[in-house]
Amino acid sequence: MSETRALTVRRPSPGRRPTVSLTPRERSRRRREARGAWSLLSPSLIILGVMVGYPAVLMVIQSFTDYTVKNKVQGTLPAFIGLENYIDLFTQSDFPAVLMRSLGLMVVLTVLNMTFGVLVAVLMTRLSRAWRIVVSIGLLLAWAMPPLTATVVWGWIFDTQYGVVNWAMNTLTGTTDWTNHSWLLNPWSFFFVLTIIIVWQSVPFVAFTTYAGLGQVPGEVLEAASLDGAHPWKRFWFIVFPYLRSILTVVLVLQIIWNLRIFTQVYALQSRGGLASETNVLGTYLFRQGVGEFGSTAAIGVVMVILLLALSWGYVRTTLKEEEL
Structure with missing residues (x-):
């Protein structure tokens, strides 16, 4: 005898999913x-x-205490001080300035990485096979280089005495005004060099990811749009971009997180002559806090986590909505 299973589907009310009555076996x-x-x-x-x-x-708990290295050495419990660490962080330190500096740098880096990465990916689709291989190898070399190594190399390029940039500027201007010019002493030129280093190493990831996504766009659709007289910009925005939206969203969120957490490049450039007090970002500011001040540094860590969650919440919410459909 065959056993049958009956499913009763109830008519859903507006805004609700249909309910299915299952048998005990199911x-x-x-x-x-x-x-x-x-x-x-x-x-x-x-x-x-x-x-x-x-x-x-543990970080959240410590952010509400005055936990220091003294408590760790003596084995004593820290005192609960409530929101005092957070209040001091925003009122009695230069953390607000560092936060705004980090957010501004993050926006600039993210825009440059996404823009140049997408442009390079589109360019790779127009190149011949040989040139595409050459460009891919160049991108891979830049991407594979460790951040510290890349910073050292670019630091020598912008070196005060032996830098290629100073020599080139003297050659172009026909003067010696750029001799012994320090690019890291001024905060604006410091962040200019930092931007070059990070963009140089971040564009390959965006380019390769976008190039892989471009392979999903049907060629017949693009050819039909071209025959209909659609402008290249319209073809990209109305045909290509919808296929890349999910990929670019993930890449954008990753770029925001990575650009807000930069540490190695900033710290290495500061060690070569940059003024830490005027060029600190969140990562280096946290590292340079008082040694053993675990409570205050934990408060900085909590603020960074909340900030990263807030910036990526839009992507998380969109992903959850797509999974519910």
């Missing part, structure tokens, strides 16, 4: 599948909780 099977899925996920969840969850909770 509900039992789904519960077993759920338990199996959670059992497979449990090792990863445990590791994630230990490696991410515990430090995050």
Whole structure:
């Protein structure tokens, strides 16, 4: 005898999903599948909780205390001081200036990375196979170079005495005004050099990701639009961009997070002559805080996490809505 399973579908009310009545056998099977899925996920969840969850909770707790290295050495408990660390952070330190500087730098870097990355990806689709390979190798070399190594190389290019840039400027102007000129002493020129280094290393990721997404655009659609007389900009905006929207959204969020967390390049340039007090970003500011001031540094970390979550919340919300559909 064959067993039949009856499903009763109820008419959904406006704004609600349709409800399906399952048999006890079907509900039992789904519960077993759920338990199996959670059992497979449990090792990863445990590791994630230990490696991410515990430090995050501990950081939040320490941000409300006056925990210092003295408490750690003596084995004493810190005192609970409430929001005092956060109040001091925004009223009795230069953190607001560092925060605005980091946000401004993040916006500039993200716009440049996304713009040049997409342009390079589109250019690669128009190049011949040989030139595409050459461009890809050049991008890979820039991308594969460690940030510290790249900063050292560019630091020598802009070096005060032996830099190629100073020599080129003297040659072009026919003067010696650029001899011993320091590009890192002035904050504006410091961030100019920093922008070149970061954009040079970040564009390859955007370019390769966008180039892979361009392969999903049907050639027949582009050819039909071209025959209809559509302008290249309209073809990109109305045909290509919808196919790339999800990819570019992910890349944009990653660029925002990475550009707000830069540390190595800034610290290395500061070590070569930059003024730390005028060129600090969030990462270096956190690193240069008082040694052993765990409570205040934890407050800075909490503010950075909240800021990153706020900046990426739009993407998270969009992803959740797409999964519900």
